[in-house]
Amino acid sequence: MSTWRCIKQCGACCNLDPSDRPDLEEYLPPEQLAIYMSMVGADGWCINLDRDTRTCNIYEDRPSFCRVQEDTFVAMFGIEPEDLNDFAIACCREQIEGVYGERSLEAIRFDTELGIFL
Structure with a gap:
């Protein structure tokens, strides 16, 4: 079983374009x-993303909605703690594919680092 983790120098989650997330208010x-x-x-990209290094300039102080952690996902999406890992993997994969493409370097790196072989 794969365990979710953020891959370095990706930044797909920093693509915040509200038109891609019409249910934000929910x-x-x-x-x-x-x-x-x-x-x-x-x-549409986060103003706190360093585009050259694809790192967050406010990482330590980023808002809760930028954090993949149990309490955040329970509050935002009603995800049960035992489902967080699989939900986070699916969300990241979907976001990476939407931003960079299904066969992008970022998607391949994500799959490789998590040991996912499609």
């Missing part, structure tokens, strides 16, 4: 939605 309370919207740059 899982983010108004105060967090305001923070989310303030982070969206003109091109």
Whole structure:
């Protein structure tokens, strides 16, 4: 069984374009939605992403909705703790494919690092 983990220098989750996430209001309370919207740059990418290194400039202080952790996913999506790993893997894979493509270097690196062989 694969265990979710973030792959370095990916940044797919930093593509925050609200048009790709029409249900934001369903899982983010108004105060967090305001923070989310303030982070969206003109091109739909997070303003805190260093595009050269694909690292987060506020990683230690990033909002809870940017964290893959049990309490966040329970609150946002109603995911049971025992389902978090599989849900996180599926969400990341979907986001990576949507941003970079199914056969992108990022998708291959994600699968390889998690030991997923499709």
